Amino acid sequence: MDHHHTTFVHLTDLHIGDPAVTDPGLHSDTATTLATLLAEVKRVKPAPDFVVCSGDLTNRGSEAAFRELKRLFDEAALDMPVLFALGNHDGRPGFYQGMLGQTDQLDAPYCHDAVIAGIHVITLDSSRPFSVGGHLDSDQFTWLEATLVTHPDLPKLIVVHHPPSLDEDDIEMEWEAISCADTIRLRETLAGHNVIGMLCGHIHYDRVSLWNGIPVVVGIGQHAATDVLYLPDGLRMVAGASFAIGTVRPSGLTISFVPQPTDRRELKRYSHDDMKQLIANYEANRIAAAKA
Numbered sequence: 001m002d003h004h005h006t007t008f009v010h011l012t013d014l015h016i017g018d019p020a021v022t023d024p025g026l027h028s029d030t031a032t033t034l035a036t037l038l039a040e041v042k043r044v045k046p047a048p049d050f051v052v053c054s055g056d057l058t059n060r061g062s063e064a065a066f067r068e069l070k071r072l073f074d075e076a077a078l079d080m081p082v083l084f085a086l087g088n089h090d091g092r093p094g095f096y097q098g099m100l101g102q103t104d105q106l107d108a109p110y111c112h113d114a115v116i117a118g119i120h121v122i123t124l125d126s127s128r129p130f131s132v133g134g135h136l137d138s139d140q141f142t143w144l145e146a147t148l149v150t151h152p153d154l155p156k157l158i159v160v161h162h163p164p165s166l167d168e169d170d171i172e173m174e175w176e177a178i179s180c181a182d183t184i185r186l187r188e189t190l191a192g193h194n195v196i197g198m199l200c201g202h203i204h205y206d207r208v209s210l211w212n213g214i215p216v217v218v219g220i221g222q223h224a225a226t227d228v229l230y231l232p233d234g235l236r237m238v239a240g241a242s243f244a245i246g247t248v249r250p251s252g253l254t255i256s257f258v259p260q261p262t263d264r265r266e267l268k269r270y271s272h273d274d275m276k277q278l279i280a281n282y283e284a285n286r287i288a289a290a291k292a
Contacts, residue, residue, distance in 0.1 A: 005248065005249055006049050006116075006117040006119050006247070006248040007046055007047075007048045007245065007248075008048050008050045008119075008245075009050075009051045009052070009243060009244070010199050010243065010255070011052065011053045011219070012056070012199075012201030012202075012219045012222075013055070013087070013221025013222060013223050014034055014053060014056065014221065014223070015056055015057075015058065015222065016030050016065050016068050017030065017059050017065055018062050018065045018068065019031070019064075019068055021060075025059060025060075027267040027268055028239065028241075028267070030222055031068065031072060033241050035075070036260075037241070037260070038072065040243070041078060041243070042076070048080055050082070050114075050116045051078060051081070051082045052083050052085075052121070053082065053084045054087075054160070054161055054199050054200055054201045055086055055087025055088075055127070055160075055202065056088065056089040056090060056202065056223070058089060059223070060089065061090045061091030062091070062094050064098065065094065065098070066099045067099075083112075083121060083159060084099070085126075085159045086127045087161035087162070087202060088126075088128075088132055088133075088134070088202070090127055091129070092107055092108065092127070096110075109137065109140055110123075111123060111124055111125055111143050111144075113150075115151055115154060118154060118248075119154065120150070120155065121156075121157045122147055122148070122156055122158050123160070124158065125140065125160075130282065131282075132282050133162065133174045133178070134160070134161065134162025134177060134178035134182070134202070135179055136160075136182045136185070141186075144189055145189060148190070156194055156196065157195075157248075158198040158199070158214075159199045159200075160178070160199075161200060161201050162177055162200065162201075163198070163216050163218055164178050164198075165178060165180045168183055176202065177202075187212050190214065191212070196214075196215070196248060196253045197214065197216075198211070198215070198217065199217055199246075204220055204223070204224060204225055204226040204237070205218065205220055205226040205228050206218065206219060206220055206242060208255065217244065219244050220240055220242040222243075224237040225237065225239065225241070225262070225264070230269075233271065233272070234269065234272050234275055235270040235275055236266065236269045237269070238267060239264055240262040240264060241259075241260040242257055243258050243260075244258065
């Protein structure tokens, strides 16, 4: 029997560092993890039609870190398209210069779309310089509206680093999502289109939400895992990594998570007050890092 399935791999939160710089904010050997996972991707059968990397590709956003990311993917020699989205740890100039060799329009949001194996994949850029949470500017919404009406017969898959806010009035938790205002606009923009799923990252745990009828899939990623049971008390990061295999059938989207072996040892812990302080300091730290 001939089954018409499209298969893809979802990676997220790769957090690759600059090999020449010691980074205290890097809690695991992400380069080794990524190399291991890319070898795993080559074992997936049937071979994936494409790979999605939904943001926080690097830990500090430097051009050197993006060159290292490019080296790791070049070395893996995947025989399929790889689609990248930018996250809050990714500087746009570093990405454009280190990954694409681009020298102009270095601050433009990195939005793009592609038709692969019968799926219309639309990638948004929810990163905003010096912001932890996600934002989509008016130009992106204009671009998204125009892009959604192309290929009307094909199912749409949205790739964006920050997941939408699950509660549209939860301002306090905007650091972990697309802002409430932008979430509302995104919901209204996507309404009526055949969006079969949204692939996200940022929060470092496997989470699936049915958001206004759209499956929103978040992965642990490749840097560190969030201890979900600790969330009422703050943020506890433990060792862990995972990737996901997606299958699109006529009946819809299936996601299978592929967790990697881990001892779940504690890497870092933040109380709620720590988190507030961290977010307050974030802009200052990022500005200082950008100047350094």
